[in-house]
Amino acid sequence: MTLIKPLLNIVFNLVTPGSLKLLGSTLVVLQKNKWLKMKKKQIAVLFGGRSVEHEISIITALQLIEAMDTTRYDAIPVYVDQKGKWYCGEKLYDKDFYRTMPGSLKDVAQVTLMPHPRSQGLTVVDKKNKTIPVDVYLLAFHGQYGEDGCVQGLLELADAPYTGCDVMASSLAMNKEHCKAVLKAHDIPVLPGIRIKRDDAQRSFNDVRTKIFATKGLETFPLFVKPCHLGSSVGIGKASDMPSLNAALANAFKYDTEIIVEKCVEELLEVNISVIEGDTPKASAVEIPISSGDALSYEDKYLRGGKNKGKSNTQGMAGLTRDIDPQNLDVAIKEKIREYALKAYDIIGCGGVVRFDFMVDTANDAIYFNELNPIPGSMAYYLWEKTTPRILYTEMIDIIIQGAERRKTKKKGVQEDFGFKALKK
Amino acid sequence: MILSWVIAAYAVAGSFMVFRYRLRHYLRYFQQEEYDGKRFLLWVGECNAFDKKTLVVALLAMALTSFVPYHLVITAIAATMLAVTAFSGEDPTTSGKKTLIMTPRAIRIYRLSVVLYSTAIVVGATAALALGRHGAFPVLWFLLLLLSQSVPLWLLLATKILSPGEKRRQRKYSLEAKRILADVDPYVVGITGSYGKTSTKHILGEMLQTTLGTTFWPDKGVNTVMGITREIREKLSPGTEYAVIEMGAYHQGSIQKLCDFTPPQAAIITAVGICHLERFGSEEAIYRGKEELAKAVPDDGIIVCNGDDTGARNIAKGNPKMTTLLYGFDNSKEDLDCWMSSYAVVDSGMTFTIDWKGKEYQGSAPFFGTTALSNGMAAFAMACALGADAEFALGVLCSHEPVDNRLQVKKSGGVTYVNDAYNSNPVGFAAALDVAKALPAKKRIIMTPGMIELGDRQEAENNKAARKAGSFCDYAIVVGETNRKSIAKGLRDGGMPEENIFLCNSRDDAFHNLAIVADDGDAVLIENDLPDLYETKVRF
Numbered sequence: 001m002t003l004i005k006p007l008l009n010i011v012f013n014l015v016t017p018g019s020l021k022l023l024g025s026t027l028v029v030l031q032k033n034k035w036l037k038m039k040k041k042q043i044a045v046l047f048g049g050r051s052v053e054h055e056i057s058i059i060t061a062l063q064l065i066e067a068m069d070t071t072r073y074d075a076i077p078v079y080v081d082q083k084g085k086w087y088c089g090e091k092l093y094d095k096d097f098y099r100t101m102p103g104s105l106k107d108v109a110q111v112t113l114m115p116h117p118r119s120q121g122l123t124v125v126d127k128k129n130k131t132i133p134v135d136v137y138l139l140a141f142h143g144q145y146g147e148d149g150c151v152q153g154l155l156e157l158a159d160a161p162y163t164g165c166d167v168m169a170s171s172l173a174m175n176k177e178h179c180k181a182v183l184k185a186h187d188i189p190v191l192p193g194i195r196i197k198r199d200d201a202q203r204s205f206n207d208v209r210t211k212i213f214a215t216k217g218l219e220t221f222p223l224f225v226k227p228c229h230l231g232s233s234v235g236i237g238k239a240s241d242m243p244s245l246n247a248a249l250a251n252a253f254k255y256d257t258e259i260i261v262e263k264c265v266e267e268l269l270e271v272n273i274s275v276i277e278g279d280t281p282k283a284s285a286v287e288i289p290i291s292s293g294d295a296l297s298y299e300d301k302y303l304r305g306g307k308n309k310g311k312s313n314t315q316g317m318a319g320l321t322r323d324i325d326p327q328n329l330d331v332a333i334k335e336k337i338r339e340y341a342l343k344a345y346d347i348i349g350c351g352g353v354v355r356f357d358f359m360v361d362t363a364n365d366a367i368y369f370n371e372l373n374p375i376p377g378s379m380a381y382y383l384w385e386k387t388t389p390r391i392l393y394t395e396m397i398d399i400i401i402q403g404a405e406r407r408k409t410k411k412k413g414v415q416e417d418f419g420f421k422a423l424k425k
Numbered sequence: 426m427i428l429s430w431v432i433a434a435y436a437v438a439g440s441f442m443v444f445r446y447r448l449r450h451y452l453r454y455f456q457q458e459e460y461d462g463k464r465f466l467l468w469v470g471e472c473n474a475f476d477k478k479t480l481v482v483a484l485l486a487m488a489l490t491s492f493v494p495y496h497l498v499i500t501a502i503a504a505t506m507l508a509v510t511a512f513s514g515e516d517p518t519t520s521g522k523k524t525l526i527m528t529p530r531a532i533r534i535y536r537l538s539v540v541l542y543s544t545a546i547v548v549g550a551t552a553a554l555a556l557g558r559h560g561a562f563p564v565l566w567f568l569l570l571l572l573s574q575s576v577p578l579w580l581l582l583a584t585k586i587l588s589p590g591e592k593r594r595q596r597k598y599s600l601e602a603k604r605i606l607a608d609v610d611p612y613v614v615g616i617t618g619s620y621g622k623t624s625t626k627h628i629l630g631e632m633l634q635t636t637l638g639t640t641f642w643p644d645k646g647v648n649t650v651m652g653i654t655r656e657i658r659e660k661l662s663p664g665t666e667y668a669v670i671e672m673g674a675y676h677q678g679s680i681q682k683l684c685d686f687t688p689p690q691a692a693i694i695t696a697v698g699i700c701h702l703e704r705f706g707s708e709e710a711i712y713r714g715k716e717e718l719a720k721a722v723p724d725d726g727i728i729v730c731n732g733d734d735t736g737a738r739n740i741a742k743g744n745p746k747m748t749t750l751l752y753g754f755d756n757s758k759e760d761l762d763c764w765m766s767s768y769a770v771v772d773s774g775m776t777f778t779i780d781w782k783g784k785e786y787q788g789s790a791p792f793f794g795t796t797a798l799s800n801g802m803a804a805f806a807m808a809c810a811l812g813a814d815a816e817f818a819l820g821v822l823c824s825h826e827p828v829d830n831r832l833q834v835k836k837s838g839g840v841t842y843v844n845d846a847y848n849s850n851p852v853g854f855a856a857a858l859d860v861a862k863a864l865p866a867k868k869r870i871i872m873t874p875g876m877i878e879l880g881d882r883q884e885a886e887n888n889k890a891a892r893k894a895g896s897f898c899d900y901a902i903v904v905g906e907t908n909r910k911s912i913a914k915g916l917r918d919g920g921m922p923e924e925n926i927f928l929c930n931s932r933d934d935a936f937h938n939l940a941i942v943a944d945d946g947d948a949v950l951i952e953n954d955l956p957d958l959y960e961t962k963v964r965f
Contacts, residue, residue: 102526103518202637205814242816243787243823250820253635 043073043401044122044134046151048080051143052234052255058098060378061140065093067381067393073401076132078111078122080146086111088122088132117159136404137162138397139375143230147375148174161408163400164352165374172348173372176228177260179348183369186347188340191359191368192217193262195228198253209245212261222264225249227256238264269360270370271329273337274380275345276353276396277403283338284383285325324386333360336367344369351407352400355380430554432497432504433565437550439504440569442511443479444542447576452535453517453525455580460534462581469577476573482506483570490562500562530591537583545579546572599650599686602657606687609661611641611668613687614807617680617718618695618737619711620850621800622648624831625695626671629804632821636813638666648673650686667811674714675704684721691727691811692718693803697736698850699882712736719744729807731799732761748810752802754795756780763806768798770863774834779819781809786819792827793834793843794856801825832857834864839945841866849876849953854890857952862897866948870900872935873952875908883908888915895919898950900942902927904935 047061048054058079065075077092081101089108091097097104110125111132121134137160141147149171155162165173172179177195184190194215201208212218225248226236235255237248252259274284341356355376359368373380379400381393391399454474458464468474486503490496517525525531549572553564584591606613614629616622623646630642643656648671661668672683697715705711719728719740730741732751741749752763766785768777776789777798790801801822808818827833832845832853841864845857854876861869871894875887888911894901895916903912909928916926927942929935943949 100519100524103516103524106518106527198635201817205636205817237824243789243819246816246820247788247823248820250635250817251824254631254821254824 040072040074041135041401042076042121042133043068043136043138044076044078044132045138045140046078046080046086046146047140048082049141049143049146049151050080050082050084051141051146052230053142054082055098056377057140057142057146060142060375062093062095063378063381064138064140064393064397068397069394072398076122076134079108080141081105084145086113086122088124113154113158113160115154115157117157119158119160134160136160136401138401138404139164140379141375142377144174147373148229159408161404163404165348165350165354166407169349169351170374173350173354173374174229176226176371177258179372180369183344183347186343188344188347188369189367191262191265191370193260194218195258195260196249198257198259201249201253208249212245215261217263218261221245222266223248224262224264225252226260226262227252228258228260229256235259265359265361265368267362269329269362271333271337271358271360271367272355272380272383273341273358274353274355274376274383275341275350276384276391276399277351278399281342281345281350282387283341284380284387286329286334286337287322287324287383288326288329290321290323322382324383330365333365333367340367340369344372348372350374352403353379353384353396355383428497429561432500433550433554433561436500436504436507436565436569437546439507439511440479440483440573441543441546443476443507443573444546444576445539446511446514447476447479447573448535448538448542448580449517449525450514451576451580452531453523455534455577455584456525456528456531457523460530460584462584465581466577474577476576478510479507479573480570483566483573487563487566487570490566491560496562500566503566533587534580534583537587538579541582542572542575542579595651595654598658599654602654602661603686605657605661606668609663609665611661611665612691612811613668613670613689614691614693614811615670615672615684615687615689615718615721616693616695616803617672617674617715618693618731619698619715620853621695621796621803622671622673622693624797624827625693625800625803626669628801628822628825629693629807630669631825632804632808632813632818633667633669633811635821636808636817637811639664640667640669641665642669643671646673647671648683650683653683653687672718674711674717677705677710677714678717680714680717681721684718689718689722689726691807692722692729693807694718694728694730694737694740695800695803696731696734696852697740698734698852699879699886704878712739716740716744719746722746727807727810729803729810731803732756732758732764733799750806750810752806753799763802763809765798765802768795770860779805781805781815784815786815788819788823790823790825792825792832793860794832794845794853795859796853796856797827797832832860834860839947840943841948843948843950845950845952847953849873851876851879851886851890854952855893857950858890858893858897861948861950864948867946868899868942868944869897869948869950870902870939870942871898871950871952872902872904872939873912873950874904875912876953877907884911887911888918891915892919894950895921900925900927902929902935902938902942904929904932906930 045061045065047057049057051057061077065077068075076088079087079092081087087105087108088111091104091107111122112125113119114123120131122132124130124132137155139146139151139162141151145151147170149167152162152165152167152170156167172182177193180190180193192215194212196208196212221240223239223245225239227234235252237251239245239248249259269288271286271288273286275281337358340358344356345354353376355373357370357373359370360366379396381396384391384396454468455465458468482503486499489499493499518527549568550565553568554561557564616626616629626642630640634640641661643653647653647656653670668687670687670689672680674680694715697712699708699711705714715736722728725747727748728741728744728746729750729752731737732753733755738751741751750762751760753761754765756764763779763781766778766780768775770793774789774791774793775798779786779788779802805818805822809815831847832843835842835844843857843861843864845853861871876883879886887908891912892915896919898921901916901921903909903926913926913928917923927938929938939949
C-alpha cells in the first residue's frame with residue numbers, strides 16, 4: 001500500500017498535456033515517415049467511369065500502375081464503376097476482379113471525393129468516414145465524364161492536384177466541333193464539317209439533310225459521320241449514298257445528342273503524334289497506325305477491331321499494329337505535323353500528355369487536324385519510347401505527376417479569397 | 426462422455442460449414458430460376474445436383490462408426506474432411522458464368538435457411554447423442570448425411586416462409602413503380618406476341634429514342650410485372666416521352682395484369698403462335714390472351730399487327746382503333762400498310778425494300794432472317810404512326826445490332842455459324858433455315874435439340890422443320906433425346922442420308938461431333954441451344 005501511492009504519483013505526473021502531445025507528435029512523425037524512411041507520394045490512379053471506353057480505361061490504368069516508380073510513389077487504384085461509384089482496394093490490381101463483377105465489388109471499399117478544398121484525399125464511404133490521403137490524382141479515364149472536364153471540375157473544387165488537361169482544355173478537346181473551330185481560327189487546317197443536334201433531326205430530318213448538303217465542302221458524297229463527344233470509334237460511319245447517310249446519322253444519334261458530319265477524305269493517311277508538358281512542351285515521334293499491312297484507310301482506322309476493340313485487345317492502344325516514325329513519310333509533313341501539334345497544345349491550353357490525330361490527304365499532301373485525345377490510350381507511351389531523346393513510360397509518369405503539382409502550386413499564387421465586403425459593410 | 430459431445434459438436438460444425446458453402450452454390454441456381462421452387466427442383470433433378478462428396482464421407486463415417494471401435498477418431502477425421510471441402514471451393518459470387526448476386530432478397534433467404542438448418546442440426550444431433558447411447562455416432566452420421574442432401578429444401582422452406590413478406594414488398598415496389606410511371610407519364614407502347622417481342626422492343630426503343638424523343642424500354646427480355654417494376658424504379662427518369670413495354674403472356678389474364686400496371690396507348694402484336702401451348706391449354710386461350718393487349722388500347726390509340734399471322738390479323742380486324750396497321754411479307758390480300766416487297770440475304774446481312782403508304786424505301790441491315798425483318802417492320806410502322814420521319818426510322822433499322830443469340834451470323838476460323846440459340850419456335854426455326862440456305866457454303870450442317878413446350882404439336886412441328894432442314898442440309902447433329910425421333914424422321918424424309926445424322930446425348934458430345942464434321946467454308950446452323958443454366962456442368 002505504501003509503495004503504490006508514490007508509484008501512482010509518478011505516473012500521474014508523467015501524464016501531462018505536454019508529454020501526451022510530445023508522444024502524439026512523435027507517433028505522427030514516425031507514421032508519416034513510415035518509420036523514418038523517405039515518404040512516398042500517394043498517387044490515386046482514377047479509371048473506369050461512365051463511358052463507352054470503360055474497359056480500355058481499365059487497361060490503360062493497369063499498365064500505368066505497373067510502370068510507376070515504386071520507390072517514389074504508392075499507387076492507389078481508384079476504380080469508377082459503370083454506374084459512377086468509386087472504389088478503392090488491393091483487388092483492383094487484378095484483372096479477374098473486373099471479370100467477376102458485380103460480385104467482386106464487395107471486396108473493395110467504396111470511396112468518394114468531397115468537393116471542398118479541405119478534403120485531403122478520398123473519403124471511405126462507411127460509418128467511420130476515414131480519409132485516404134492522396135497527393136496527386138492521376139487520371140486514366142477515356143471518354144465521357146472522365147476525359148471531358150467533369151472529373152477535372154470535381155478535382156478543382158477539391159483543390160487537388162491532378163494530371164493532364166484542365167477543365168477547359170478537356171471539355172474543348174472532347175467536343176470535336178468546338179475544338180476544330182478554335183484551331184481553325186488559329187490557322188490550323190481542319191476538314192469542312194457541320195454539327196447536327198438530335199433535337200433538330202427529330203424536328204425535321206429533311207431539313208437537317210438539306211443543311212448538311214448546303215454546307216461548303218459537304219455538297220457531295222462520300223461523307224463521314226461521328227458522334228461529337230465520344231473519343232472512340234463507337235457510332236461512326238461512312239456515307240456513300242442517301243440510305244447509308246440516313247443509317248449513319250441514325251446510328252451516331254444512338255450514342256450522342258450531337259454529331260458531326262465531315263467531308264470524307266478517300267485517299268487518307270492517318271498520322272498521330274503525342275505532346276508532353278515540360279519547361280517547353282515536347283512533341284513525340286509520329287506514327288501511322290497500320291491495318292493488315294497497308295496504309296490506313298478512313299474506315300480501317302475507325303472500324304478496325306470494331307466494338308470488340310477493348311475486349312479482345314488487352315493491350316489497349318499499345319496493342320495495335322503501328323508504324324512509328326515511318327521512314328517513307330515525307331520529312332516536311334512530319335515537321336508540319338509537329339509544328340501544328342505544339343501550336344494546338346498551346347492554344348487549347350493542354351497539360352500532361354495528349355495525342356493529336358491528324359489526317360493527310362495523300363492526293364495532295366494536305367494536312368488536317370482530326371482530333372485531340374486529352375487522355376490518350378496507354379498514355380501514348382509507345383510513341384515516347386521511340387522518340388529521340390527517348391522517354392520511358394516510368395519517366396513519363398514522373399513528368400506528368402510533377403506537372404500536376406507544379407500547376408497546383410502556380411494556381412496557389414493567385415488570390416482567391418476576397419473576403420466579405422458587400423454583406424459585412 | 427464429454428469428449429463424445431465435443432467430437433459430435435465438431436462433426437456438426439464441420440457439416441455446418443459444408444452446408445453454408447453448398448447453400449450459396451444452390452442459391453446461385455435458385456436465383457437464376459428466379460426463386461421459382463418448381464423449376465429449381467426440376468433443375469436439381471435434371472442436373473443431378475446432389476452433394477456427392479458429403480454423401481461419400483458421411484456414408485463411410487456411418488459405416489465405420491458402426492463396425493469399427495474408434496468412432497471418435499473416425500468422426501473427427503470425417504468432420505475435418507468436410508470442413509476442408511467447405512473451404513477449398515470457389516466463391517459463387519465471383520465465379521461461374523452467371524454469378525450469385527447477394528441482393529437483399531437473396532440475403533434474407535440465405536440467413537433464414539441458415540437459421541432453419543442450424544436449428545434442425547442442433548436439435549437432431551442432441552437427440553441422437555442423448556438417445557443413441559452406444560449407437561449414437563452412426564445415427565449422428567446418418568442424420569448429417571440426410572441433412573447434407575437437404576440443402577435445396579431449406580432454401581425452398583425459407584422462401585416459402587418469407588413469401589408473404591416478399592409479396593408485400595413486391596406490391597409496395599410495384600405501386601411505387603406505378604406512381605413513378607404516372608408522374609413521368611410517357612406514351613406507352615405495349616408489345617406482345619408468341620415470338621419476336623423482345624427484338625421488336627429493342628428496335629422500337631432505339632427508333633423512338635433516336636427519331637422522336639427520350640424513350641424508356643426495359644432491358645433484355647424483361648416482360649413481367651416484377652421485372653418491369655425494377656426497371657421503372659431504376660431507370661425511368663422524368664422527361665421520358667415514350668415507354669416501350671414488352672408484355673409476356675404465360676396464361677390468360679397475364680397481359681391484362683400488365684396492361685393494368687402500365688396502361689398502353691398503342692400496341693404491337695407480332696404473332697399468335699403456339700408458344701407455351703402447354704401452359705395456356707388451347708390455341709383459343711392463347712389468342713384470347715394476346716387479344717387482351719389490343720382490348721386495353723383506347724379507341725383513339727394505335728395498333729400494329731403482323732398481317733402474315735392469322736391470329737394477329739384477326740386481333741387487328743376484331744379490335745379496330747383510330748390507327749390500325751398491318752405489316753408483313755405477303756400482300757396478296759392487298760391490305761398491308763407496311764410490307765416488304767423484296768429482300769435478299771447478303772454477306773453482311775439483308776437488303777430489302779419496304780413499301781410504306783405507297784412509297785418504297787430501300788435499306789440494308791446488319792442482321793439476318795425474315796423474323797428480324799418482320800420485327801423491324803413492326804417497329805418501323807409504329808414509329809412512323811407516332812410521327813417519326815420514315816427515312817430516319819429506316820436509318821435506325823439499318824444500323825440496328827441484333828440482340829445476343831437471336832439469329833446471328835458469325836465467321837469463326839473459316840466456318841460460318843448461323844446462331845439462333847434463343848428460345849426456338851416454328852417461325853423462327855424456318856427463318857433461320859432460310860438464312861442457312863441462302864448463305865454460300867460448301868456443306869451445310871444443322872445442330873439442334875429441336876423445339877420444346879409445344880404441347881401435342883411438338884412432334885409435328887419438329888418433324889416439319891426437320892424435313893425442311895433435311896432437304897438442303899448435308900449433315901445434322903441432333904442433341905438430346907426429347908425430339909430425337911421426330912427430327913431424325915423429318916431429316917430422312919427431307920432427303921438426308923441416315924449416315925449423315927448424328928445423334929448425341931449431350932451438348933459436349935454434339936460440339937465434339939461438329940468439330941469432326943465442319944470444315945473451312947461450311948455453314949453451321951445452331952438452332953435452339955439450351956439456356957445458360959443447363960449449359961454448365963455442376964459439380965457438387
